[in-house]
Amino acid sequence: MLITGKTRIVGIFGNPIEQTMSPYMHNAAFEALSLPYCYLPFNINHNDLEASVRSIIPLGIKGVNITIPFKMKVIPFLDELDRHAGLIGAVNTIEVREGRLIGHNTDGNGFIKAFNEEIDLPIAGRRFLIIGAGGAARAVAFALAEEGAGEIIIKNRTVEKGRVLADDLRKNFFSLKISVMEFNAYGINNLITDGDVIINTTSVGMKSSDPLIIPPDILRPSMAVCDLIYNPPETPLLRGARKSGIRFMNGLGMLLYQGALSFEIWTGLKAPIEVMREALIREASKTKCRTE
Ligand SMILES: NC(=O)c1ccc[n+]([C@@H]2O[C@H](COP(=O)([O-])OP(=O)(O)OC[C@H]3O[C@@H](n4cnc5c(N)ncnc54)[C@H](OP(=O)(O)O)[C@@H]3O)[C@@H](O)[C@H]2O)c1
Missing domain, CATH: 3.40.50.720 (NAD(P)-binding Rossmann-like Domain)
Structure with a gap:
């Protein structure tokens, strides 16, 4: 992946974050569609959640996934929740739309x-x-x-x-x-x-x-x-x-499809499901080998 001055950043906020599989599937999808995006993991200290969420817009980040333990804690710092996130009371995807932070839940x-x-x-x-x-x-x-x-x-x-x-x-x-x-x-x-x-x-x-x-x-x-x-x-x-x-x-299929839905929210494009699935399966098999 070539990072240039035009690369757009998306990513995931969590703590811990080392275990996340999301970068593999999203970066594979961006590469397959030749999109100038890069998906990064952010390990957020518990006390820094508000500052981190408030940095999304000034840093030009296009959107993030939210994972354990912040899916509920992040809500007070958002401008709006979609219907699913509101019903569930938890957010796994933040979209930046017209300078506002919109919380979604694709799980x-x-x-x-x-x-x-x-x-x-x-x-x-x-x-x-x-x-x-x-x-x-x-x-x-x-x-x-x-x-x-x-x-x-x-x-x-x-x-x-x-x-x-x-x-x-x-x-x-x-x-x-x-x-x-x-x-x-x-x-x-x-x-x-x-x-x-x-x-x-x-x-x-x-x-x-x-x-x-x-x-x-x-x-x-x-x-x-x-x-x-x-x-x-x-x-x-x-x-x-x-x-x-x-x-x-x-849970691999759920991980795949919640990620594909986030991808579509951020890019407005149809997610390349098979590319994302292959990336996840490839990485999951390596993880299995490492833990055996
Ligand atoms: N495949 C996917 O895409 C996907 C997406 C989201 C989550 N997940 C997985 O789903 C799991 C839960 O995530 P979450 O976000 O719901 O976490 P969470 O909000 O922290 O909820 C954890 C749940 O597990 C229960 N629990 C934890 N330890 C337990 C134990 N020793 N005995 C019995 N119950 C126990 C908790 O019960 P109490 O209420 O009693 O604490 C609670 O119901 C995780 O393994 C996560 O990786 C997978």
């Missing part, structure tokens, strides 16, 4: 695109068990509700956070059936049945010592399992799904 739609491609089951009317109630869970839950999901069961370690998410969903989706389970509650085997989809939105499964997040005997061949984790590519939950012969996907 939910990124999940839906990956789900449709990899799981390929109708969402309308279906029951989903969402494990977790953090920013990613909120994005996924609102996106599923918008797609007409029939029922959402939320199971989170901090049950109060699960209740807040359930209340926020109820206020916006009147016909959606919603319930909240205690994290270690028994009886999940009777609640989750054929045709249901289980989605892990927690970070449990990233470490090889992590426990299985659900009892293994609840899996049935007609179910599907999604894990938002993409490193490692196969968590204990997904290993269980594979061994049970059921449909499953990891």
